Amino acid sequence: MSYILYADDHEDMLKNKKAAAYSDPWKYKIEQIADGDTVFLYRSGAGIVACGIGSGVVLKSKHRPGGGPEDQYSMKLRNFFQVSPPIAAAEIKDITGNNYVFMGTMFGIDADAGHMLANEASKRKK
Numbered sequence: 001m002s003y004i005l006y007a008d009d010h011e012d013m014l015k016n017k018k019a020a021a022y023s024d025p026w027k028y029k030i031e032q033i034a035d036g037d038t039v040f041l042y043r044s045g046a047g048i049v050a051c052g053i054g055s056g057v058v059l060k061s062k063h064r065p066g067g068g069p070e071d072q073y074s075m076k077l078r079n080f081f082q083v084s085p086p087i088a089a090a091e092i093k094d095i096t097g098n099n100y101v102f103m104g105t106m107f108g109i110d111a112d113a114g115h116m117l118a119n120e121a122s123k124r125k126k
Helices: 007-015 027-033 089-096 111-123
Strands: 018-023 038-043 048-055 059-061 072-087
Touching: 007 018, 007 038, 007 048, 018 027, 027 072, 038 072, 038 111, 048 089, 048 111, 072 089, 072 111, 089 111
Parallel strands: none
Antiparallel strands: 018 072, 038 048, 048 072, 059 072
């Protein structure tokens, strides 16, 4: 099965203050977010566009008409806010000193880098 992130999926995450992934195997990555984890939403070509704290509760629902009843795994994010302007990939590298590769649906970063990015995101709170 192929993975498609529709433009309105991104807007849905922002509007509903959640992190989400769709279809196998990507949706299972949402299960890795623990209660209290800082979650950054990253949009290709823009950078970090939002930030929130994981609730630890995975919600399973239909994604698109014709899809399965559990195609979408999502998690509500507490203390959610949008970041403007977004923190671009080059800025993320400068802030953290790490050259992250933004190719996966989700990846973890160490606590120190997370704190640095959360501090910068807070300064850009929309």
